[in-house]
Amino acid sequence: MKLRLCHLYPELLNLYGDRGNVLILRRRAEWRGIAVEVTRLSLGDKLDPGVYDLYFLGGGPDQEQGVASSDLFQKGPWLKEAVEGGAALLAICGGYQLLGEYYRASNGETLPGVGLWAAYTEAGIKRLKGNIAIQVEELGLERPVIGFENHGGRTFLQGARPLGQVIYGDGNNGTDGTEGARYKSAIGTYLHGPLLSKNPHLADYLLELALRRRYGEVELAPLDDSLEIAVNEGVFRRFLPTKGKW
Amino acid sequence: MLRSFCALIVGRLVGLVARWLGRGATSLPGYVALKIDPLLMGHLAAGYEKIILVTGTNGKTTTTNLLASILRAAGIRVVHNSEGANMPAGVATALLGQQGEVAVLEVDEGTLGLVTSQVPAGTVIVTNLLRDQLDRYHELEQLAAAINRALAALPAATLILNADDSLVTSLGQGREGVRYFGLARTPWSQATTSEVLEGHICPRCHRPLQFNFYHYSHLGDYFCPRCAYQRPRPDYEVVDVELNTGGARFNVLYPGGQVAFKTPMPGIYNVYNILAAASAALDLKVNPATIAGVVAAFLPGQGRAETFRLQDKQVTLMLVKNPTGLSVALQTLVAGREQASYLLAINDLAADGRDVSWLWDADLSPLLQAPYQRIICAGLRAGDMAICLKYQGVRMAALEVIPGQEESLDSLLTAPGDDCLILCTYTNLALYRRLLKERGATSEVTPLPSLS
Ligand SMILES: [Zn+2]
Numbered sequence: 001m002k003l004r005l006c007h008l009y010p011e012l013l014n015l016y017g018d019r020g021n022v023l024i025l026r027r028r029a030e031w032r033g034i035a036v037e038v039t040r041l042s043l044g045d046k047l048d049p050g051v052y053d054l055y056f057l058g059g060g061p062d063q064e065q066g067v068a069s070s071d072l073f074q075k076g077p078w079l080k081e082a083v084e085g086g087a088a089l090l091a092i093c094g095g096y097q098l099l100g101e102y103y104r105a106s107n108g109e110t111l112p113g114v115g116l117w118a119a120y121t122e123a124g125i126k127r128l129k130g131n132i133a134i135q136v137e138e139l140g141l142e143r144p145v146i147g148f149e150n151h152g153g154r155t156f157l158q159g160a161r162p163l164g165q166v167i168y169g170d171g172n173n174g175t176d177g178t179e180g181a182r183y184k185s186a187i188g189t190y191l192h193g194p195l196l197s198k199n200p201h202l203a204d205y206l207l208e209l210a211l212r213r214r215y216g217e218v219e220l221a222p223l224d225d226s227l228e229i230a231v232n233e234g235v236f237r238r239f240l241p242t243k244g245k246w
Numbered sequence: 247m248l249r250s251f252c253a254l255i256v257g258r259l260v261g262l263v264a265r266w267l268g269r270g271a272t273s274l275p276g277y278v279a280l281k282i283d284p285l286l287m288g289h290l291a292a293g294y295e296k297i298i299l300v301t302g303t304n305g306k307t308t309t310t311n312l313l314a315s316i317l318r319a320a321g322i323r324v325v326h327n328s329e330g331a332n333m334p335a336g337v338a339t340a341l342l343g344q345q346g347e348v349a350v351l352e353v354d355e356g357t358l359g360l361v362t363s364q365v366p367a368g369t370v371i372v373t374n375l376l377r378d379q380l381d382r383y384h385e386l387e388q389l390a391a392a393i394n395r396a397l398a399a400l401p402a403a404t405l406i407l408n409a410d411d412s413l414v415t416s417l418g419q420g421r422e423g424v425r426y427f428g429l430a431r432t433p434w435s436q437a438t439t440s441e442v443l444e445g446h447i448c449p450r451c452h453r454p455l456q457f458n459f460y461h462y463s464h465l466g467d468y469f470c471p472r473c474a475y476q477r478p479r480p481d482y483e484v485v486d487v488e489l490n491t492g493g494a495r496f497n498v499l500y501p502g503g504q505v506a507f508k509t510p511m512p513g514i515y516n517v518y519n520i521l522a523a524a525s526a527a528l529d530l531k532v533n534p535a536t537i538a539g540v541v542a543a544f545l546p547g548q549g550r551a552e553t554f555r556l557q558d559k560q561v562t563l564m565l566v567k568n569p570t571g572l573s574v575a576l577q578t579l580v581a582g583r584e585q586a587s588y589l590l591a592i593n594d595l596a597a598d599g600r601d602v603s604w605l606w607d608a609d610l611s612p613l614l615q616a617p618y619q620r621i622i623c624a625g626l627r628a629g630d631m632a633i634c635l636k637y638q639g640v641r642m643a644a645l646e647v648i649p650g651q652e653e654s655l656d657s658l659l660t661a662p663g664d665d666c667l668i669l670c671t672y673t674n675l676a677l678y679r680r681l682l683k684e685r686g687a688t689s690e691v692t693p694l695p696s697l698s
Contacts, residue, residue: 011446011454012454014607016601016603016604016607017603017604017605017606017607019606019607020603020606020634020637023637023638024637027637043454061385061386061387062385062387062388063387063447063452064447066452067447067452067453067454129600129601130600131600148600148601148602148603150601192603193601193603193606194603194605194606194633194634197606197630197633197634197637198630198633227629227632227633227636227647228633230629231629231630231632231633234629235629238626
């Protein structure tokens with residue numbers, strides 16, 4: 001079995017340890033005997049929608065994100081075609097915003113997005129920042145997905161399915177309790193940085209989505225995740241508010 | 247004037263009381279005095295012949311302390327904020343000393359504008375703009391823009407800028423009186439970098455920069471293929487660097503000559519700190535031999551890299567606060583080392599930075615390729631560190647996760663071999679030092695003499 005992973009704009013969209021996710025996906029596949037080929041595509045590179053099983057897109061500082069966004073807008077139709085064809089995708093923070101319908105800056109200027117999911121983002125004043133935990137239905141109810149968020153934009157879903165419901169933290173906009181967006185096998189989220197490091201269940205779910213395109217339903221062999229699970233549980237409990245929403 | 251006179255008297259009184267209480271005058275006198283007179287810094291600054299500001303994300307404290315020592319050795323009376331108290335209250339506290347001809351002031355890069363709006367500095371040194379505490383300054387370009395606005399208040403000041411940092415050189419655009427310092431290619435310079443980069447966008451046309459080589463992080467020899475923006479030719483340039491575990495040797499080329507340096511401080515980042523201080527001193531026409539003499543004897547203050555002896559063990563304690571710091575610390579400490587055991591203590595309290603995602607941006611390869619006996623992960627985020635090592639291929643049998651600081655240190659001290667290294671984030675540092683002292687460790691680094 002072989003997984004073809006496409007890392008988009010690795011040199012531009014690389015804030016907060018995002019690249020760790022690519023390493024984690026690669027290792028978790030290789031430990032199960034699945035070969036992994038990582039292709040890095042950036043400005044001006046052609047994207048062949050039929051080739052890759054899994055796309056990864058991180059977040060970046062304003063200027064880098066601006067440079068990437070105009071190029072991503074060009075690649076947008078190919079990326080949509082890939083997802084329609086069953087490819088999986090993980091987009092974090094800035095990457096998540098760029099794949100929405102548009103971004104409205106604080107001066108009212110509107111920048112068009114790729115439109116992969118029905119959602120838009122508005123600039124906010126205060127950054128939404130801190131530890132976050134969400135419940136992702138597809139991953140069962142016993143283990144949350146945990147991470148750290150740090151974003152100025154507020155994303156509002158316009159019919160897109162959220163990735164999950166906020167247990168604590170802010171999520172898409174700090175008001176409606178949703179976090180992230182889904183479209184087919186594509187996932188967007190504000191849980192930034194090495195999100196998959198503390199969420200091996202989410203990493204494996206993404207691998208299964210990615211392999212499905214070429215190999216149908218695949219059951220991944222179990223791995224020793226005792227370290228990851230201990231950290232997931234420890235961090236989840238440590239930041240769980242003693243009062244409030246649960 | 248009466249207001250600032252009151253502020254001055256009260257500030258000095260608080261300083262006396264604080265010293266009398268044995269706490270050292272850090273920022274309290276300035277804090278109190280600024281409450282009485284918010285414009286006090288400007289009034290105090292008028293009493294100095296020259297004011298030099300040192301800012302940037304990394305290396306400010308070492309650069310400031312070293313430059314102050316060099317100027318003192320040149321016979322100049324110098325006031326400086328030696329404790330790294332670099333917020334406005336700390337700057338005001340240093341100026342309250344009022345016993346010098348020259349003030350060398352370390353200024354926090356985020357609050358530079360508050361200082362430059364009042365203090366008519368003649369020279370500003372910018373060390374670098376590396377990724378640091380993104381919780382606080384979430385983007386470096388915004389930080390560079392803020393520094394640029396702060397510098398606009400000082401149109402006649404001489405800027406001494408790091409040529410190897412494109413974000414720093416962007417501050418020199420359109421200004422007169424800019425001097426650059428930089429490092430020529432070294433044997434460790436690399437064609438590519440395994441670290442995550444920032445500051446690799448052309449400051450003029452905003453397209454990605456290309457690099458002939460990298461020193462570390464985004465420092466190196468860059469150029470823009472589109473608009474020809476490029477690393478300026480350094481006025482002060484380090485050549486022929488030799489690094490070893492006991493420090494470094496190198497030459498500095500300056501307009502009209504060259505001077506050889508030898509330092510007991512390890513690591514390429516200290517070469518930058520020395521170069522920044524030496525460039526400012528050379529620009530002020532200090533005798534090169536005087537500068538080299540101070541550098542040869544200068545040791546870092548507590549907490550940067552401290553060595554302890556505990557029975558038959560040598561324990562090195564080092565602060566790491568961001569991915570570049572961790573990458574460089576590993577590169578420096580691990581190079582040439584035989585069997586050793588390591589303790590990585592990571593906390594996520596406010597002073598450490600709440601977000602530990604940065605661990606994944608560090609280059610851990612020097613450690614993973616070294617002959618390590620044991621790697622212990624400790625602190626509130628011990629598990630995050632351990633997962634990061636796991637996916638980067640650590641030998642799992644050598645990995646231990648012991649969150650408790652005390653327990654982790656005991657485990658480190660029972661590891662085989664006599665060479666132990668502790669790398670820790672800010673809030674772990676004083677704790678491990680205390681635990682070591684409690685177990686009878688003696689510090690082998692002479693702390694800096696008090697310079698106040
Ligand atoms: Zn350019």
